[in-house]
Every structure is written in structure tokens, then in C-alpha cells.
Amino acid sequence: MTRDLRAQIGTAVGCDLVPLTHDQKHNNTHFRGDRDGVPTLFIKVTDSPRSYTTEVGAHTLLHTRDLPTPTLHAHGDLGLNRHWLAYAWHDFTPFAATPESVEEAGRLLGRLHTATRGESSPHLRTHDAIPNLIDAKIALVAEFDAPLARRIRALRDKLLSTPAAAHLGDERCLLHGDMGWRNLHLDADGSLWIFDFEHAAIGHPLLDFAKLWDRELDSPQVRSLFLDGYRKEQREVPIDTAAIGAVRLWAAAGIFPYARPRDDQDFEQHAYLILERLEREVSGRP
Template sequence: MDIFPTRYSLLSATALNDYLQQCYALRDTTCRLLIHNVSDTYLLESSGTRYVFKIYRDAHRKMEEINGEVELLNILHTGGASVSRPLADKEGRYLQPFHAAEGIRYGVLFTYAEGEVYTAMSDQQLLEVGRGIARIHQITAGLQLTHHRQPLDMEALVDAPLRVIKPAFANGLEAEYEYLRDTATRVKQQLSAFDLPSFSHGYCHYDFLPKNFHFDSAGSVTFFDFDFAGAGYLINDLASFYVHFFLDVLHHKMTQPEADRQFAVFIRGYRALRPVSEAELASIPYWGYLFWLFYFRFHYENFE
């Protein structure tokens, strides 16, 4: 009997626990599902040591791009950035293949980012995040990976999203689509007015929201979830962090003046290690619009 077309399987935590014990020479571990999302995240625990095992969705990430993420994280770790890094099994392999209903899904074991998420950050934490992102950018600026990652260029941020989401606006929402398209055209025109060749370029995380970094008890920050990492203008990362303040202002959790003050503290931390020009900062609102367009496509493609 043929397997019925499957969009998204869920692998057994019990079976994964046995498999990972064998592959990584671990003993007395427990495994449980943490997040069932575009990728599945499992928590693996052994004698007080915690790991994260992430299983990528076949339709979302193929082997080449996952290898690119692993390569990037190893470079960041070697360079001294504070990131959750991939761990090789006893045979030296980073990717574990699983023959699931929808095809081969690959999993990677990561170190656990100790600590917790802080959505309301102190000035000291904002400075720490700024310095942490600057350290990452010091390493990724001008970097060229051997494995392919989808670049964060205008095709990925504007043109492809508009093509992909267009069918969702059929049957009565054509005017709304025209608004999105016309606004995107104006944003591209505004960005082209900047001296973009002078902007710093390298590999971006592209999702520096508070859900993707933990502060430990000593106040140190560790970044994780580089699933969207790709080559682009590094100001995109600062724009993605600003989304946190945009949402807090939108939902009346913070005033605009306070959001601007806190973002300025973050920028001060960033500039302590790495320069960012006034022109780059002035372009953030435009990259911010493209961030939402990019995620519009992401949700359209991955959630029914």
C-alpha cells in the first residue's frame, strides 16, 4: 500500500530517545517534545545535562541548507560567539536522517541555551544583546559558506513573497493585494535611494526576537534558532530585533518614546563592538516592512 501524501509527521519521543542514546553514546536520557511547529523541537536530558534535538520539516529545509546552518554555527562558536551549537554523533555526523511519511527528515542535536526568555529587558540586558549580535556580525561580515543558504536578497524578501501569497487574495481581496504590492514597490524605491553598497553585508540570523535568545543567571545571553540565516545586509538583524519594540507599542505594552529609548540602548551596546552608520539605522523601517512580507510568505506556505 502506498503511503498517503503527508504534509507533516510527528516522530515518537520514545523512539528518538533510544535512537539518540545509540548515536551519541548517551545513557539514562529522557526525551520529550517541546514544540511542534515548522520544525519539531525535543528536549533531551541526561544527568542534569540538557540538549535540544531539532527535526526539520522536509518541505521547509533540505539537507544542503541544514548543513549550511551547521557550518555557520560551528564558525560562530569557534569565533567566540555565544550560540547554541550543533553536536556531532560518535561517528562525527551532525545530521541524523529519518524516513518519515512525507520523505526524509533530518535532525540535529544542539547544546541547550541555559537560562530563559526575557520579553521585558533591563538596560543591562539590552546592552548585552547589542554586544552579542555585534559579535556575531563581526564573524559573519563578508563570510562565504561552502554550503548553500537562501540569500536574504530582494527576490527572497519582496518578489518571491508577492508571487507566492497572491492566490490567497483571490475572490474579493484583490485591492488588499494591490496595497501590499504597491507598498513593497515604494519600499524598494526608498531602499534603492540609500548607498546600499556601503551597508555591511554578511550572514544574518533574521529572527532576533526575544524568543530566540536566553539570559542565564549571570546575565549572559545565548542565541539560538538560526533556521532563517542567510546572506544579506546585516542591518536586517537590527530591524528584526526592532520588531519586538514595534509589537510592544502596537499592543500598548510600551510607549513609542520608551521603545525608542530602549532601542537606542541596544544600539549603544552594538556600537561598543561594531559600527553601524546613521544611514543604516535610517533604513530600518523599510527593512521592517520586508520582514513582515517575508513572514507572510512563510506562514502561507507552512500553515494550513
């Protein structure tokens, strides 16, 4: 990033920019904004216009919700599809998955979903109904692997034939889009905060469990603690394993069109693992 662009951001926010990190995966560059030597802002520069628009749209909904997420103070355009966002600075420590913190993480996600229930936004992607989301992924998979598409469709039919399918209708809220431990931090008082809404969307609340279930919540004990917390804040949508299975299937099916062209065998193997787990679950096998 050139000194001229750094100076441009620094002038806009009235801070001296101190380089922090560069996220090569997402091509984001991070700075601390200091005023008179005091950390004041966390500044992210992104080359993704979609991520930028999504974060701004999400914080438009969040700023009146009294949820523990850093305030977006300013944002701007640097040209050539590059943008910056300036958040209030906080001295955070990384999330550690203790029983108490896992339950609190569940409560925090439940609060997010409850506080934004029924919301919409012209700046955020709005997900279709979950059965339609799965069908769209199956259609993509069928273009390069017909047997795999049939396997996914068979799982879809079994999962959506259960009473849990009735809970996959028109319920809508703000989704974090990438809920996980890496996007949770503790402040100096030990309170849990959630951040990084660059994958946010509007959709059914269970969609935030799609990746989480087979990743951070892979352990039954951790899963139980998280769900206990979530249910204390979000009581309108039942957490049914078949309904969760449907959103997990959507997530797994979506991996194949991404991983196959990139020859990302590890990511594709993760998707196959989820399919195998779902097949055992629907058949009642251990």
C-alpha cells in the first residue's frame, strides 16, 4: 500500500496509521490509527468491493442494536476497487473455548439473530429458502459430477421429508456469515465481542450453523454448551438436528464447485466427510 493512500486515510480519520498485519487470503491490510500516540481506530483496507459493501450494510443494522461489536466510525473509497473502514479501537484478547465462553458465544449469536429478526437490507445478499439453496448447489455440482449430485439430492430428499423441514421457511435475520472462534474476542473486562461482518447476509438463522456445526461445534460437549447459550436468547426457531442437517448439506454441497476447479483436495475431503456423517445420521447408523 503506497504512502499516499495511507496519508489519504490518515487525513480522513485524523490519525497516524501504524501497520499491523496483511491477510493474504482475503487481501486485507490492517492498521492502527493513533492520535497523539494513543490507539484510537482499527482500520481495514480491502480490495473486495463486495466485502466492503457487506460490512457497511451490516453495521448499518448493528449500530442501534446494543450488540458488542466495534463501532464503524468512518469508511471510504480509495479507487481501483479498494476501500477502507475505520472501527473503534479496543484492546482485545483472542477467544479461548472454555465452557463458560462457549455458552456465552452461543448467547451472543442468539442475541444477534433475535435483535435483527425480520430485518432486510438493500446492501446485503438475501438468501433464498433453504431447500432452494440446496437445489442451486446441486445444479452446480451436476455440471461436473452427476453421481455426486445424485448423492447430495438423495440426502436432501431425506432431510427435507422430516417434520423439521417446516422450520426452514421464511424466518429472516442478520447472519454473521462466518461465525467461529476466530471472529470472537474478549475485551479488558472479559466481555465477549463479535466482529468481522464481511460475509454477512440476510437469511434463515440456522444458516449461521452451516459451517459451525462440523468445525467449532464438532465435539458433542462443546455443541451442547453452545446450544444452551443460544436457546437462552433465541427461542423462536427450534434447533432440530434434521434442520441443521439441511444447512450442513447446503454448506458441504457448496464446497465442491469451489474446491474441484482449484484442485483443493483437503477442502473437498472435508465436504465428503460431512456427506458421510449426514448419511450415517439419516440412516440411524452410529
